[in-house]
Amino acid sequence: MIGLLSSAFVLASTLAPGLATDRTGVRWVCLTTALLAAAMFLPAWGRLPARATLVMVPPGLALIAVHNTVGGDDPYRYGVFFLLLFVWLGAHHPRWTSLSAAPLALVAYTVPLLLLGHPAAAWTAVYAVPVFVVVGEVIAARSRALGRANAELRRLAHTDPLTGLLDRRAFTTSAERLRAGGETGVLVAFLDLDGFKPVNDTLGHAAGDALLQRIAAYLVSDVRSGDLVGRLGGDEFGLLLRGTSAADAGAVVQRLSAAVLEASPPGLPVGASVGLAHLDDHPDVEAALRAADTAMYRAKRAAQARSEAGAAAAAGERSTP
Incomplete structure (x- = not known):
């Protein structure tokens, strides 16, 4: 010019x-x-x-x-x-x-x-x-x-100011870009923390923020270089796992849950409920996220039911003479 x-x-x-x-x-x-x-x-x-x-x-x-x-x-x-x-x-x-x-x-x-x-x-x-x-x-x-x-x-x-991860908008934009490029085999994981509130209540919000940062770092180090991690809001995280089949789903859930547990503060274990959905099975990214969110809540309710059943069984054993 x-x-x-x-x-x-x-x-x-x-x-x-x-x-x-x-x-x-x-x-x-x-x-x-x-x-x-x-x-x-x-x-x-x-x-x-x-x-x-x-x-x-x-x-x-x-x-x-x-x-x-x-x-x-x-x-x-x-x-x-x-x-x-x-x-x-x-x-x-x-x-x-x-x-x-x-x-x-x-x-x-x-x-x-x-x-x-x-x-x-x-x-x-x-x-x-x-x-x-x-x-x-x-x-x-x-x-x-x-x-x-x-x-x-x-x-x-385009990033979450606390963790440095992609924010929700950037996360969905990245997923849309993968869809537009014709990539298949992309697994969407929706991860919600279990037991995060007691950390805030017991140690304070600064400790809660530090825990979110630590969990974010663990998740980033756990995934492969081509995968993406985002913070969707609060204590919810999203992951785009490329080239992942349905057979790998169980291993993915175990790996992510272990990463969150490892980042937990001493004496206050934090767990993770994970829901999965394949991007190919849904008309758009938001639909895949909703499906993964629904699957996550099913996993959370199932874990709570197991915990309650285990507590009731333990109480029954203690009350037996």
């Missing part, structure tokens, strides 16, 4: 009297600059790293030098176009790129003036090129800081 604007500005300057000694030559420079700038919009550039665009710097400097030769010897006018080049370098490339381009800029700035017999004007490079470099590096530093801030905002917008 900077190249297109520069070529448009230079083209407009040929309409003013006395600003170009060779209007035809300047217009050819403008056309070539516009074509090179338009080439940057080709999709192929999007598949290359940003540093690949640095191949455009030598042609850009050469075009400035040609413009200087055919367009007059005013160092201030074409100094503007050097400034635009370094603004581009600073805005779209890492720090120190402008500094590394300084020798090329110095040559492209001074040689045309010397060839045109204006050595005094060439001395402007002594202060002009350092100014270009400083401008480029300042913009690069600000762009880097802005990029880090934007990345942090994006991260905060």
